[in-house]
Amino acid sequence: MLQNKLDSFKEAMRRVADINYSSAVLQWDQEVYMPEYGSAARARQLATLAGIAHRESTSAELGTLMNELLASDDIKDKDRRNLLEAKRNYDEKLKYPEEFVVKMSRTVSEAFNAWQDARKKNDFNSYAPFLEKLVELKWQECELLGYGAHPYDALIDQYEHGTTKADLDKLFDDVKTRLVPFVRTILEQDKPDDAFLYKHYNKDVQWNYGLKLLKQMGYDFKSGRQDISTHPFTTNFSARDVRVTTRISENDLGEMIWSCIHEGGHALYEQGLPDEDYGLPSGEYLSLGIHESQSRLWENNVGRSYDFWEHNYPALQDLYPENLSKVGVEEFYKAINKVQASLIRTSADELTYHMHVLIRYEIETLLMEKQITVKDLPHYWNSKYKEYLGIDVPDDTKGVLQDVHWSHGSFGYFPTYSIGSFYAAQFFNKAMEDIPGLKSDIRSGNLMNLKKWLNQNIHVYGRQYTADELCLKVTGESLNLNHFLNYARFKYEGLYEQLGV
């Protein structure tokens, strides 16, 4: 009887997953292959599926079933963790009145269109009224969800459950007082020459090289595939169908290389989730921060390391002798780790990146605390870029209009990018401790021990724990910026011997 109920619960969860993964297929297709005029019908189809998924995932039967199961002492361990987490998600979804969901969805659509338009025309003012409506709705959302000390807690919790504004304040305080001064010292050094990265690189050759990198990481092409899209992303329709996309620029070699490795890291996480737990929390990723830790670990800790390129650079040289035959691996390594104050977050190096995130975090918390208004955003944006990165923002398109997130109503999302990088450093340190000879593994192109370690220590648990619980379980301590700082110091002191930092 209890087993029957448990089976019914799992099947109900899997049905919702079926619908959501179906939407994911439609979204993947939309980004990758859909013809231009297909978009109107596609929007309808996605909206209908979203409505059905919402209805099924908030059904009274499902709520009753979960309550009955949770009342039994015989539901233990993973089953109990799955039920608790599913019930938490269920209760959260129930907090949204349908009217609010519809209004939010419509407002997001309008704001997104207005953002695209404003970005093209460099016209923040045309976008501001739409963003104002959206901010108003986000305030309402905070009230609907409820929160502890600060409304922003309700927002960050959706992406990084268990993390509060207090946690983030502490973390970004650390970033400001410890990372920012370090990065400033580096920004003062002479820059390595990286002009050769921007010569002409044939696209087909790049494509094939990217596939080889994914294979080397252990990405399983029988459970996935790579395609081209404007913005690289990873999506999945089960742990056995995890797809990545990349973009290739003929005049910027790095774009393909690090989008492949970054998305490959995300994909290994999804491929490493337990397929038998399809549709259950234990079969799904933990949080955005943990997801990003997997992509960043591969992109930066591995993919921008000297060891990695000692193995991989000769083959790359052979593919592009006209560009690279006279560039040694040391020179290549320096170039791909050039640190430079810049305007655009997505193309920032691994150090200044966190200043881009810090700026967004400071601005969006001010906005959610009602200390500034939407109209103030460009001013705060520009002055913070001056303050933290010492650069002038020439126009809003390269400034406050550059990110899609706010137009999607995603406030509280940006911090997960930094959290991910910091987790990555902490996990990678632990992997170095746990795996004898990992450094020389990487130097010889063997990445399988690292992949296995991530599978066994992180991926396999899905969302059975909070990020903090997982971090404690894996590394013996909570998130600690020291790991990232030590990684950065060690790496960049080597790169800038004269640094004296």
Add this chain to the structure above:
Amino acid sequence: MLQNKLDSFKEAMRRVADINYSSAVLQWDQEVYMPEYGSAARARQLATLAGIAHRESTSAELGTLMNELLASDDIKDKDRRNLLEAKRNYDEKLKYPEEFVVKMSRTVSEAFNAWQDARKKNDFNSYAPFLEKLVELKWQECELLGYGAHPYDALIDQYEHGTTKADLDKLFDDVKTRLVPFVRTILEQDKPDDAFLYKHYNKDVQWNYGLKLLKQMGYDFKSGRQDISTHPFTTNFSARDVRVTTRISENDLGEMIWSCIHEGGHALYEQGLPDEDYGLPSGEYLSLGIHESQSRLWENNVGRSYDFWEHNYPALQDLYPENLSKVGVEEFYKAINKVQASLIRTSADELTYHMHVLIRYEIETLLMEKQITVKDLPHYWNSKYKEYLGIDVPDDTKGVLQDVHWSHGSFGYFPTYSIGSFYAAQFFNKAMEDIPGLKSDIRSGNLMNLKKWLNQNIHVYGRQYTADELCLKVTGESLNLNHFLNYARFKYEGLYEQLGV
């Protein structure tokens, strides 16, 4: 009030279409891009969507709404036709008990797997028990649906509404007494040399040539795209997203050319349906026979005509000078119209094709009339191939196991292939009458007048009429084999001057 109800009806229909088109995206992906291990989750996802679509399309609310609307005299013309057709589909779906649907779905899955296996191993006996179960269920289905003179009426009606076994008996009797003797005479003639079609043809060059053919037909690439799949097909997710697939053989030029043109014909139909009627009968294809008439018209009446190749052949010669420079357009035309008795339906020429269909029609009606059993199928298959085509079937893989249809539970489907070709000839005749200079249009590569004629006379009506009503409306008479016979005689008498038929 009435308008509100009408809007609700349309929206309910469109929601069902959203779900079904979502399934179509998942199926397209499955055939074209899905990685190998993705299939288990995909099967789940498709089953869940099918269940939801069934639930929504048979809801009591929808039934009540349609009855209320149909009771009003103010519902007229297209609205009334849409309601009548939607109600007919609704009533038909209600005839299926859920238990039966589940059992059928499971039996089809098993039979399909058994068929794939049996075909590989040339082992009909291993498949027979599964097919027997399926035939048993199809008999039950006939009883559930109800029928007039013959159970088979219920089956054919699902593909070609309004057509009965009596109609088909009459049609295929005509085929037997008029077309078969004509084809036999042709089979006795000397065959043209077509060896050059099987030389080596570079795949990429073929691909690009195929795209040009589609463009020439007026296929809109902003509302569609072409990809590669094992079995070419057309699918659509709205009239603005209609996709075709093709296959390319490096040693058989014809495979790509006629799959492109054939699927292109299907696609022009779907792109020509009124997009504003998305989800309503008037926005959907009429019947399989009418769909096939569009593909066959382009494939055969246009794509295998001398006029078409007089324009297109020189460009093809330029692409493959090593194979074609010494082959004149006359020789090419004869080769692509070679008539030959063969074992496999899908690669048959446009004349013997109908003998393949006739054989299947005769066998499946015997089976549904319980005059033969599944075990008798190979015997009847082989003896009818001897009787109609004069050839021996060497094994069941090239015989009774060649088609997927029966393993899918599709009985009554095959006749629509012949019906489609016969409609094609009749429509094309009318187009020749209606469009001044169509022949010289085609000879100069201008296919737009023909496309427009099909758009305006056939596509635009969707499923507002039955096939017979449409045929009468367009050509002034019901389906009449004379048009196909005259087309065949005129064409093949020219090809075989000595024929004297």
